[in-house]
Amino acid sequence: MIAPTAAPAVRAVAGEPLSADQQTRLHRAIWAERGRRLDVSITVSPCPYDDARLVELRRAGRAVGFLPHELSSHLTRDRFRTVFPEMDSYAESPANGFVNTADIWGWFDYETARDAPWPDLDEPATLATVAAAGRTMLTLDQYIVASQDQHLLTGHHLDDRRSWSRLATSYDGRTIAARFDGDQPEEGREDEPPTPGSLLVAYDLAPSDSGRMLGVRTRSATPPLESLWDDLWTRTTGAYVRAGYPARLGTSPADYLAGLPRIPRQPSTYAGRFAVPLVVDPRIPWQEQARLLGVRLSSQSQRFSFAAVEPAACPDVPYVGWFNAWHARFPGPISSIDARAELADDECGATPIELLAMNVALPDLVRTSRFFEAVGFVMTTPTPVRCLCLYRWRGAPELGANQHPIPYSMFRPLVRGRAITTTIPATIEERR
Structure with missing residues (x-):
């Protein structure tokens, strides 16, 4: 009823x-x-x-x-x-x-x-x-x-x-x-x-x-996805506001939202690979973002040092990027090393901040054991083989590191298309 x-x-x-x-x-x-x-x-x-x-x-x-x-x-x-x-x-x-x-x-x-x-x-x-x-x-x-x-x-x-x-x-x-x-x-x-x-x-x-x-x-054959993408923008940015990002950055919630880029038209070459647009804010360190968003940090993720595989692919201003759905880009399990080797020229591995953005947008993935690895972010000490991942542990989402670079059936690499949007809409009409 x-x-x-x-x-x-x-x-x-x-x-x-x-x-x-x-x-x-x-x-x-x-x-x-x-x-x-x-x-x-x-x-x-x-x-x-x-x-x-x-x-x-x-x-x-x-x-x-x-x-x-x-x-x-x-x-x-x-x-x-x-x-x-x-x-x-x-x-x-x-x-x-x-x-x-x-x-x-x-x-x-x-x-x-x-x-x-x-x-x-x-x-x-x-x-x-x-x-x-x-x-x-x-x-x-x-x-x-x-x-x-x-x-x-x-x-x-x-x-x-x-x-x-x-x-x-x-x-x-x-x-x-x-x-x-x-x-x-x-x-x-x-x-x-x-x-x-x-x-x-x-x-x-x-x-x-x-x-x-x-x-x-x-x-x-061409479903109307724009409203779905707008909804992803709204739920993601709303979570950032509720987590205290504006206060942490010294601005009001209204000014914070006005300073974020909107979702652009999907590049035609991304069809079938990158269907999930995410708003990513890299101005707060990933460890702090995790705490603000209620995502635990494992002892491994706090004990070891991690770095981006490709620093040039990590913007330092808010941006909208296009990411793969859980098994769209990689239908089956694949190791982080093999996934990086298979990336096309217009793709790059994701970072921990992008993992957090995905969890904010689609939290049901973690609840149903569909986990992502940030294959663009690897351990530098003691050995650069592990990468950070987001999974469910003791009933809540957690950032940690997979012990070995081998395929796990619950995990898929998180990958982003290189084309991003950082432009801030200048008028109310452009923000719609």
Whole structure:
């Protein structure tokens, strides 16, 4: 049951299309309740679609949804068991191997048709058709949210009559398909009693498989990320203010915020590598920043001396840089030494201050054992092999040093694109 404040917006779905403001209020109410079940505070950024675009989407048979970062990965999918216990799927297990092509979060659009669109196509034809339409497949996590939203708003799940939907999630390298059980048996399987609301995931789908009951669920290939990036700026700079950065630098909170650069347009060459823009303030030493932000320092990080691998890549004024998501740049475990050797000319390893900025922006990473190493910052004594990392220790985030330069499954290198922004907006309009 969603919060009462969402009820008017839910009823409006059946009539006129909701405005962007109404969509924002609706999904914030929905996720406030879901976050309460998880005991996690979930931030829903303002709906990035303008009213005219929302009308176009509705006429095209599409709706908009919001997937929080806290539920966007196979590593966090077990949380859906708490939010939607009736799904009861093996694809939600913490040890599941159902990995997304990429972990996408934020606002997205999707088809609301009860049966999956684009049926009777094998996988190559599906991919070609979807790409030609300017679309791309939903991840399993987006599909779960879209289907549960539809159930909340219409009383039925996606694909709960007969169809299956291909998704941008794989198992052992094979694309999966999924559907939800409805009240009636699946067409062609009338001898199998359904469990309404149950999530069914097919792990054995072959690229050559096709049929009138196998389709695909999609979103726009270019999701509206600007509002998500603005939200990252707001939550990061807000944390700096609450931690006392303005007072430490001898300025007021308003002047401090006015003196920070805004998030620029993402360089086109960063697509697929660096999707997380972070505001970084290097004017306070990293050890002091950690204490201000409530991040513990391990005995190792305080006992030994560390230095930047590339001092010229460490600005001394506030800047916005573009960083990799947890397994976007390096999908699997890799040692810090090997990661540095693989950096392209337009990349550099991150510093401890950048680790702290990532934790401020996306604290759920550490809470769910997705740790980063600052591969641009290494130990100089007694030996330059360890690098600083941010992990969870005794129930809280901590900065420490990995004992050996070998791959660890919980860690990924934090890498930044070399192009940064230090320009401060001169006018109120430029700051928006």
